[in-house]
Amino acid sequence: MSRARSLLRYLLARLALAPVMLWLIASLVFLLLRVAPGDPIDALLGSRAPAAARAALRSQLGLDQPLWQQYGHFLGQLLRGDLGESLTNQEPVSATIAGSLPASLELGVMALLLAALVGLAVGFSGVARPEGKLDLAGRLYGIGTYALPPFWAAMMVQLLFAVWLGWLPVGGRLPPTVLPPEHSGFYLLTGLQQGLASGHWELLAGAARHLVLPAGTLGLLLSGVFANALRLNLRRALDSDYVEAARSRGLSERRVVLRHALPNALLPVLTITGITVASLIGGALLIEVTYSWPGVAFRLQEAISQRDYPVVQGIVVVVAALVVAVSVAVDLLVALLDPRLSF
Template identity: 50%
Template sequence: MSRSKALQYYVITRLMLAPLMLWTIASVVFLLLRATPGDPVDAILGPRAPESAKEALRSQLGLDGSLFRQYISYMGDLLRFDLGTSLTTQGQSVWQIIGDHFPATVELAVFSMAVAVAVGTTVGAIAASRPNTIWDTAGRLFGIVTYSVPAFWAGMVLQLIFAVQLGWFPLGTRFPVADAPPPTFTGLYTVDSILSGNLGAFWTTLYYLCLPCLTLGILLSGIFERIVRVNLRQTLQADYVEAARARGVPELRILLAHALKNAMIPAITVLGLTFAALLGGAILTEVTFSWPGLANRLYEAIRLRDYPTVQGIVVFFATVVVVASLAIDILNACIDPRIRY
């Protein structure tokens, strides 16, 4: 089988499996929410509300039917791309919640990933180019520490140091409460401030992004440091690198123009999957920094037993991860002709 046909077969198989994966995730979330203690009606009306009012609200929300009937109704709505309506925000649809909060999560993820790639690649390249030295040891220690430190703990410590003690950064939120954010075009404040020509809002947005992005980016950089260091060290021992050295090519040019490019191929896969997971896994960072993103909104929905919002956001994040995983596999196969399926 030729490489192009094998890749087509792989893509078709993944596309057929994607709905099955999403159905499994949606079903598991549906069952887990109803297995956990707590009643959304109590969260809305309070535990002291009259039983008649609770029954009326439960009937209105469709929670009075059997579990099987609720499941069939839920799956039918998903097939129509209807994620439902929030139980706690006065009839706001889940799609509206995603549209309002997802840009903040994307902005945090993009800048955090930029920090992670820049720091991780730099530290990994320095460590790999100086094996068995203090630079190599420091790079390994950096990767281990940043990979193992909990995000919420690091966020609180950095807030105490740089926001409370030194006063260099704000404690949280995305923009000053007293100021109006830039006009909404994309929901990304950095982009919207540029489109509206408001450079003051742009720098303010970057200022509020600094501490959460540095926290999350540096913690994620350990992943890229380890991948770049290991692969770059192997690449620097390849025959074509030795041939370039024999021709008198400067070591810095060998590192940047030859070895680093090939060593970054495995990092592309990790980059895409880490970014996709970051969109759905930044909940601890968003809660710690009071960042008004979709992960923080998911935390609030879980706390309030808002079934439709939790189910909708989780399915949305799962879709993002599945699509990103497929796209990265295809991109990786196109970049590296050695990959076979």
Template identity: 50%
Template sequence: MSRSKALQSYILVRLLLAPLMLLTIATLVFLLLRATPGDPADAILGSRAPEAAKAALRSQLGLDAPLWQQYLDYLKSLLGFDLGSSLTSRGLSVWEVIKEYFPATVELTFCSMVIAIVLGIGVGIVSATLPGTWLDIGGRLFGIITYSLPLFWVGMVLQLIFAVRLGWFPLGTRFPVNAAAPPSMTGLYIIDSAIAGNWAMLGNTLYYLALPSITLGVLLSGIFERIVRVNLRQTLKADYVEAARARGISEPTILIAHAFKNALIPVITVLGLTFAALLSGAVLTEVTFSWPGLGNRLYEAISLRDYPTVQGIMVFFGIIVVIASILIDIINAFIDPRIRY
């Protein structure tokens, strides 16, 4: 079988397996939510509410039906792309909740990833090309420390220092509360400010993004530093690199045109999965920084036993991860001709 046909077959299999993966995610979310202690009626109405009111709310939400019936109704709604209505967001649908909060998560994730990529790859290249030097030792220490430090602890320490003590950065919002937000076109304040040509708004947006995105970006950069350093060191020892040196090709040309391209293949895989994981696992980051994104909204929904919101957001995140993993495999297959399926 030719490479192109094998690749087409692989992509087709992945696409056919995607619905099964999403069904597994949706089923696990459904079962785990109902296995956790707590009653949505108590969370919404309060523990002192009359039992009749609680029973009426359970009936309205369909929680008095058998579990299998709830599950079938849930799958039927998903097949119709209906994620239900939030119980705690003024009657908004879950899609409207996602539309309202997801742009903040995208903005934080994108800015953090840019910082992580630039810093991590830069330190990794320096460390790999200067083995045994103090720059290499410093790069390795940087990667180990940033990779191992817990985000919530670093986030709280930096907030105490730079926001509370020094007052250099704001907390808990995307934009000044006493100023009008950028006109809502995409929901992304950076893009909306740029489209409107309002550079003061753009400056405010970046200012409010600075502390959480720098913190998250620096901690994530350790992942890329370690991967780039290890793979680039191995690539620089490869036979084709030695052959290039024997032909008199300069070291910068060898690094950029030969070694770095091949060393980037595992970085692309980690980059895609990390980006998807940040989008779908933003709870810890956003709760730590009180960032008004979808991860923070998910945490609130879990606390209040808002079943439709939790289920809808988790399925939405699952779709992102599944799509990202398929795209990464396809990109790697086109970049690296050695990959066979």
């Protein structure tokens, strides 16, 4: 009962810190946008627009107010759950995010699954013969994939499989002959439902073909993190006292690895999964831009180039909230699975 109470206190403390973290992130992005070079009025009207038109638009958008007033208005909107309107098309920022978030979630989930499967397989491959050829190849793979620049890797993959070989589309999310679903941004799930219901698999096939290159590139780049983490933690677990005790009882090496060493080695990997979600965002920005994938990161890049303050602020706040939520969920899951942890 005392552990359950401690776990509850830990969860409440993390949840209490979440709004503070979001406030700090929102305040930081607000200030950085205002001190960064560039003027949203120039992006909207051009630098040669008449001074009267520029002043009128600046007043209409509230950009002529003192910085502290703009900040207070921004925080007030944020507390009400209002992310504001885009400066470029006057569309609610929440609608912009809702329209592009499913694409990013689809890409991120598939990339994370691929990264975990490939990374864990590579990390586990060198267990039988430490310092052998497989182990050395796995270490080189982990270091190499982690060190590759995402934009360069994406362009090389795009050049090879889309341009030279012509196996897969170069970018986008659907072929031009397939209409996107009207009420859902999750093309894979909607395509699967349509296929099972009516036998028409065009949406699923088109969405899957367009997802292979961006998700494959991002997944392989992140798989090195899982490979290195599993290898290091599995070697540490195999050298521990409880594994030696299991061997001394006459258990087979396969049983020792799978039943005793591997479960304990996977717990730190689970923690790394939460950190990898944050890495997904940075990597997805370059991947989405390279493959013209209409996700949140792609919209963020467009908004930054257009100096669209509300869109940039809204996207950063929403993504930060998702990262905080995933981090808290992973920490809580690790605490539930590992009785050795105390709070």
